[in-house]
Amino acid sequence: MIRFFEAEDKKEISLLAADFLGEDFNKEDFDVLFDEIVDGSQDECGIAVLHAGEYLGYCLAHVTEEEFIIHQLYIKPRFQKMKVAPQVFDFIDEHFPEHRRQAFVPKKNEIALGVFSKRGYDIIIM
Numbered sequence: 019m020i021r022f023f024e025a026e027d028k029k030e031i032s033l034l035a036a037d038f039l040g041e042d043f044n045k046e047d048f049d050v051l052f053d054e055i056v057d058g059s060q061d062e063c064g065i066a067v068l069h070a071g072e073y074l075g076y077c078l079a080h081v082t083e084e085e086f087i088i089h090q091l092y093i094k095p096r097f098q099k100m101k102v103a104p105q106v107f108d109f110i111d112e113h114f115p116e117h118r119r120q121a122f123v124p125k126k127n128e129i130a131l132g133v134f135s136k137r138g139y140d141i142i143i144m
């Protein structure tokens with residue numbers, strides 16, 4: 019199941035973000051951002067990825083009237099070869115069909131560069 023963040027996702031998404039960001043993760047800042055996403059007071063979008071009650075990953079993006087800019091897309095490593103990311107992209111395509119798509123990607127992450135390029139995203143190298 020792929021859906022927008024809901025309030026009850028906070029703990030699990032926070033754990034995923036900590037895995038993804040490592041030492042750069044700040045729980046207090048993330049909690050504030052999460053709450054603002056859920057209550058709609060941010061131009062941010064949060065997408066939760068679940069299967070059989072387990073959180074497989076998440077996506078955070080900045081959304082304007084014209085652009086959908088992914089700044090975090092994380093799928094747990096053991097699920098990365100199970101075609102989960104394409105399902106996230108399909109969800110984005112369905113909900114933001116007219117938006118220009120961009121993604122922040124570390125230059126050292128060749129796999130992510132290929133995945134985003136294949137889906138037609140403009141890449142912003144970090």
